[in-house]
Each structure stands twice: as structure tokens, then as C-alpha cells.
Amino acid sequence: MRIPLYLAVAQWALLLALGLLVVTAYRQLARVLGQAGTPAELGPPVGSRPSQIVYQPIPVPAGEPPASDRAEPTGLAQLEAMLAAAADAVRVFTPGHGQPALVAFVDPTCPSCEQLVVTLSAAQAAGELAGLRVLLLTSDPPAYLQISPAFQAAGLEIGRALDRGDLESYRPSATPLLVAIDAGGVVTKAGTALRAAEVRAFSQSCLVPAPRPEALLPVTT
Amino acid sequence: MPVAVLGAKALLAVMLLVAGGAKLADPDSFAVSVRLFLPRRHRSGSPSEAAGLLTSQASARRIAWAVALAELGLGGASLAAPASWPLNLAVLAAACCFAAVSGIGFAFHRGRSCRCFGALSGRKFDLAGLARAGAVAALAGGAAVPVTPAAVALTPAGHGLLLAGSAFIAFIAFTAARSLAVSRDALPGMVS
Numbered sequence: 001m002r003i004p005l006y007l008a009v010a011q012w013a014l015l016l017a018l019g020l021l022v023v024t025a026y027r028q029l030a031r032v033l034g035q036a037g038t039p040a041e042l043g044p045p046v047g048s049r050p051s052q053i054v055y056q057p058i059p060v061p062a063g064e065p066p067a068s069d070r071a072e073p074t075g076l077a078q079l080e081a082m083l084a085a086a087a088d089a090v091r092v093f094t095p096g097h098g099q100p101a102l103v104a105f106v107d108p109t110c111p112s113c114e115q116l117v118v119t120l121s122a123a124q125a126a127g128e129l130a131g132l133r134v135l136l137l138t139s140d141p142p143a144y145l146q147i148s149p150a151f152q153a154a155g156l157e158i159g160r161a162l163d164r165g166d167l168e169s170y171r172p173s174a175t176p177l178l179v180a181i182d183a184g185g186v187v188t189k190a191g192t193a194l195r196a197a198e199v200r201a202f203s204q205s206c207l208v209p210a211p212r213p214e215a216l217l218p219v220t221t
Numbered sequence: 222m223p224v225a226v227l228g229a230k231a232l233l234a235v236m237l238l239v240a241g242g243a244k245l246a247d248p249d250s251f252a253v254s255v256r257l258f259l260p261r262r263h264r265s266g267s268p269s270e271a272a273g274l275l276t277s278q279a280s281a282r283r284i285a286w287a288v289a290l291a292e293l294g295l296g297g298a299s300l301a302a303p304a305s306w307p308l309n310l311a312v313l314a315a316a317c318c319f320a321a322v323s324g325i326g327f328a329f330h331r332g333r334s335c336r337c338f339g340a341l342s343g344r345k346f347d348l349a350g351l352a353r354a355g356a357v358a359a360l361a362g363g364a365a366v367p368v369t370p371a372a373v374a375l376t377p378a379g380h381g382l383l384l385a386g387s388a389f390i391a392f393i394a395f396t397a398a399r400s401l402a403v404s405r406d407a408l409p410g411m412v413s
């Protein structure tokens with residue numbers, strides 16, 4: 001029996017692909033595990049301009065005032081209805097645009113993140129974050145919000161980034177991470193914050209207008 | 222010469238199978254790349270109106286599924302039926318489309334992930350990607366060169382074996398890409 005030339009060539013091609021897949025999988029796995037073993041830098045450098053983030057807004061079932069007095073589904077049914085309504089919505093956070101912003105990278109499964117969310121919510125309620133856009137970004141599945149009363153009561157915009165590539169410039173290698181961005185889209189402060197005083201320092205850092213370039217020039221006589 | 226043509230034909234088919242299988246492992250991530258190429262409905266800076274900035278997520282997801290399945294179908298058919306002239310042309314057309322997408326991505330979305338091979342690769346729209354897409358198109362052009370019928374004359378068993386091999390390699394690519402995606406998600410933080 002004579003084997004057609006193409007069959008022999010195709011077999012080698014399949015074998016080659018299999019070998020390449022094994023090599024690629026091991027290389028990528030080593031990269032992932034290697035990154036897990038070495039501490040990565042947290043947060044974007046001050047003065048950098050982070051990229052925009054495309055995210056899916058996550059509706060919060062509790063903490064929002066009812067739109068009317070009519071009876072509405074509660075609990076899990078309400079959450080499911082809200083998730084279904086928002087499943088198709090996509091929003092974009094663009095740093096700058098004339099509005100300073102605080103971006104918090106938080107997960108409901110992280111206790112310290114809950115503390116930051118509580119602090120941010122309290123600051124928002126006290127009017128300390130007036131004029132700032134506050135965005136909470138989580139990487140956990142939206143349904144995980146149910147396990148965190150702090151997130152449910154936050155009253156702040158919560159979203160889930162659709163593209164991890166968008167987050168690279170923010171370097172959220174651990175949570176919680178708070179990033180303050182001024183009206184020009186420049187990072188003024190980044191790092192971990194939990195207490196009210198720390199959050200206040202972040203908000204003030206991005207509300208203070210950046211000095212004009214000529215103001216930084218040395219004065220000569 | 223026939224070996225080179227047949228080799229190009231088989232390599233392209235296998236490449237399509239791996240790409241399709243890997244994309245199917247995480248179609249939502251690939252949909253993010255697809256959305257870059259969809260027409261934008263509105264341009265607005267305000268957060269409330271930005272929901273209309275991009276075409277709906279569902280459309281992108283449907284296209285992502287369609288692309289992945291088309292790659293799988295084309296790859297499997299092309300590998301198992303090498304004598305089919307229309308399939309050779311379809312592969313050439315697909316390769317030209319990849320080159321065009323790579324060019325557009327390089328021009329308008331430079332540095333963004335293309336997810337051409339799902340989680341198997343972290344390739345981005347850059348000059349190297351453009352060169353690779355060009356090479357693939359050239360390879361597809363070479364694979365479309367006619368060969369002697371005897372070289373591609375397969376028995377039904379041969380067709381079946383190659384189809385089985387196609388399914389096997391696509392499944393391996395799917396599993397590898399899925400495992401890598403899960404490994405990345407399991408890491409602390411939000412980037413890896």
C-alpha cells in the first residue's frame with residue numbers, strides 16, 4: 001500500500017503543531033508561575049498617564065434608592081434581573097477629560113478591599129469626594145458582590161474590566177489599590193489606602209491643580 | 222516543490238485549527254479584540270453616554286464565536302480535503318483577511334492584544350504581528366499552487382484520519398488555552 005505524499009506531510013504537520021503546543025503551554029505556564037513567585041510593582045508611577053479602561057458596569061442590588069413605590073423583586077432575583085439588564089452595557093473610563101478621578105482596584109473576596117470600600121463610601125457620603133469620579137474595579141465575577149455587604153452598600157460605581165490589557169498601565173498586581181488621577185489624566189498618587197486620612201490624601205492629591213511648567217523653571221537674576 | 226506546497230497547505234490548516242480551538246476556550250476575551258474593529262455608534266466623553274460608545278458586547282461575542290468556528294471548520298476541511306480548489310482559495314482569502322486586520326490593528330490599535338491564539342499567546346498589534354500576518358498570507362499563496370492529483374489522492378480512511386487528527390489538535394489547543402486562562406485568573410491582583 002502506497003501512502004499519498006500529502007498524508008505523510010500532514011502527519012508531520014500535526015506532529016509539529018502538537019510539539020509547538022506543548023512547548024508554548026509550558027512556556028506560558030512558566031511565565032505565569034514565575035510572575036506569581038516574584039513580587040510585582042504595585043500601582044502606576046506618579047506622573048504617568050494610564051490608559052483608558054473598557055469595563056462592564058455591575059449594578060448593586062442594595063444601597064440604591066427605589067425608583068418608585070411599586071413592588072420589585074428582591075435579593076437574588078433582583079440581582080439577576082439587574083445583571084441581565086446590564087449584561088450588554090459597556091462603559092469606558094478615560095483618565096482626564098477635565099475631571100479628577102479615584103480608581104480603586106478592589107475585590108469583594110478581599111477583606112482589606114472591603115475596608116477601603118467602606119472608607120470610600122463614608123467619604124462619599126460626607127461629601128469629601130465631591131468633584132471626583134470614583135470607580136471601583138473588581139476582577140471577581142459580578143455575583144460575588146453578594147458576599148460582601150460593604151460592596152452592596154457602597155453606592156459607588158462598580159465595574160469589571162473587560163480587557164486585562166487595559167489594566168497593565170495601572171499595575172494592579174495586588175488588591176486593594178487606589179489610584180488618584182488628576183483632571184489632566186496624570187497619576188498623582190497610587191498605592192494602598194484603608195483609612196479615611198489616607199483616602200483624603202489621595203483625593204486631595206488629584207484635586208490640587210498641577211503646577212504650570214513655567215512655575216517649575218529656576219529663577220535667575 | 223510538491224512537498225513545500227503540501228507542507229504549506231497542511232501547516233496553514235493546522236494553524237487555523239489551533240487558532241480556532243484556542244479562541245473557543247475563551248471567546249469573551251477574543252470578543253474584546255473583535256470589538257475594536259466594530260463600528261462605534263456614538264462618541265461621547267460622559268460616562269453615562271459611554272455605554273453607546275461601542276457596539277454591544279453580545280454582537281462582538283457572536284462574531285468571536287463565528288470567527289473561531291469558521292477557523293475550525295476551514296482548518297479541518299482544508300486538512301482533510303487538500304484537493305479541493307475552493308478550500309485553497311478560502312484559506313488564501315482568510316489569510317488575506319488576517320493580514321488586513323493586522324494592518325488595521327497596527328494602524329489604529331497598536332499595542333493592544335490581538336488574542337489571535339487566545340490565551341496561548343500574548344501577541345499584540347505591532348510590526349512583528351504585521352510581518353507574521355504577511356508571512357501567513359504568502360504561505361497561503363504558496364499553498365494555493367496546484368499539485369499533481371496523485372499527491373493529494375486520499376482514500377476515505379485517509380480523509381477520516383485527517384479529520385480525527387484535526388479534532389484532536391483543536392481539542393488540545395482548546396484545553397491548553399483554557400488551562401492557561403484559568404491559571405492567570407487564579408493569580409492575586411488583576412494583571413498577570
